[in-house]
Amino acid sequence: MNDAANPVMNAAIEMRGVSKRFDIQTGVVHALRETDLDIAPGEIVGLLGFSGAGKSTLLRLMNVLETPSSGTVRIGGRDLTGLNDAELRAARRKIGMIFQQFNLLSHDTALENVAFALRIAGVGKTERDKRAREALDIVGLSDKAGSYPAQLSGGQRQRVAIARALVNEPGVLLCDEATSALDPHTSLSILRFLKDLNKKRGTTIVVVTHDIKVASYICSRCAIMQDGQIIEWIDMADPKPESSLGRFFMETAKGWSDDTVLPEENA
C-alpha cells in the first residue's frame, strides 16, 4: 500500500549517537550508551552479550519500538526518528521482527496470525488470506494454517512468527533471541531458513543472541556488547577477539572446558 513511498528492499541500517536511558524508581538505567553502527544491505550481523548487556534495547531501537534518548536511526537511508506516528508505522511494515517467546496471538489461527500484519495495513480479506497462505508455505507450514498456537510446537510457532514478519516483504529482519527457547535441531533448522532467506532475498538480518554457536553459524560479524556498549566488533570469518568477553565467546565456540577463562564481571 505504502510500498512506493517506502522502498526498503535490501536496506542498510545506520545509527548515529544513539542512546537509551530508562527512568526507573531507583534512578536511571543506561540501557544503551551513545552508539554508532553501520550495517550494510544484505548483511547478517549478530549482537552478542550476556543478559542485561543492552542487546534487545539496541535491536528495539532499530525499528524504534524504543524511542531513542539521543541520536538518529536510519533504515534504507530514511531517518526513522523524524517520522510522525503514521509514517513510522508504515516504515515498520518493512522491518520484520521475531522474538524468543514467538508472541503469537493465542486466539487466532496460524493463518490469522500471519494475516494480522496485512490486516492492520488495510489489505482486504481475500488478498491477505492468499498472501498469508503463501508466507506459511514459504516457512513450510501450509498444513497448519488452521491450527491455534497452543496446538503447535515451539519450532512451528516460530515459523508462524517468521511468516508474519515476512508477509510484508521487509528489507530488514530483526531477531531477538529467536532460537533461545528452541532445542538445538529446531534452532538449526530455523537459522538455516534465515540464512537461506538472506541469500535468496538479500534481507538484512540482525540477530540478538547470547549463544556463540548461533552467531558463528549465521553472522558475518558480531558486536560484542557489555554494559550498554558495543565493546568490539568481531569478524566471524577471521575472529581476533581482543576483549576478555570476546575471547570468552570465541573460545567457548568449540565447547566448554576446564581451562575456559571466564570473562571479568565488569570490564
Add this chain to the structure above:
Amino acid sequence: MINALFEYGGLLQKAVWETLLMVGITMTVAVVLGGPLGLILFLTSRGGLIEHRWFNEILGYAVNVLRSFPFIILLVVLIPVTRFLVGTSIGPRAAAVGLSVAAIPFFARLVEQSLRDVPIGVVDAARSTGASVLQIVRFVLLPEAMPALVSSFTVTAISFIAYSAVAGAIGAGGIGDLAIRYGYYRFESEVMIWCVIVMFALVQAVQWLGSWAARAVDKR
C-alpha cells in the same frame, strides 16, 4: 417451609426481578463506563501505549477514593444525586445509581488487571508490524484478555448481587430488602431462608454461566 413459599411466592418473585433489574442496570453501567475507564488506566500507565503520568495518577486516585468508600455510606452520600436522576431515593432504580457508582471503579480495576496480564511481547509484536494503538486495543488486547475480562464481569456481577442485598437496608427492594423486612424485622425466618436459597441459586447460576463463557472464549 413449603407453605411459606406458597404464601410469599409472589413477593419473592417480585424481589428476584428487582434484584435482577438492579444488577442488570449496574452491570450495564459497569461495562459501558468502567470498561473504558479500565482501558484508559491501563494505556496511560507507566510504560503503557499512551503513557501519561499525571493523568493516570489523578484517574487512579479518583478510582481509589470511590473504591474506599464503605458501600452503605456511598449510597447515603449519593442520595441527592439519586433523587436528581431517578426522582426518588428508594426502590431498585434508585439503588442502581449507588450500585453503578460503586461498580464503575470496581470493574475498571479488574479490566485494568486483565489487560496487564496480556503478555507484553504480543503487544511488541503487533507494534513491530506497524499496528496503531487503536488496532492493538481492538485486535490484540481485547481478544487476548477476553477470558479474563469475562471472569472480571462474573466477579463483578456476583459482588454486586451481594451489594444489592446490602442496599436492601435502605429500601432498595430486591431479595435483600425482602429478607430484612420480613426475615429480620418480622421474625419470619422461613422467608429469610428462602431469600438465602434464592440468592445462592442466583450466584451459582451467574458463576456457572460466567465460567462457561470464559472457557468458550479461551483458545489457549
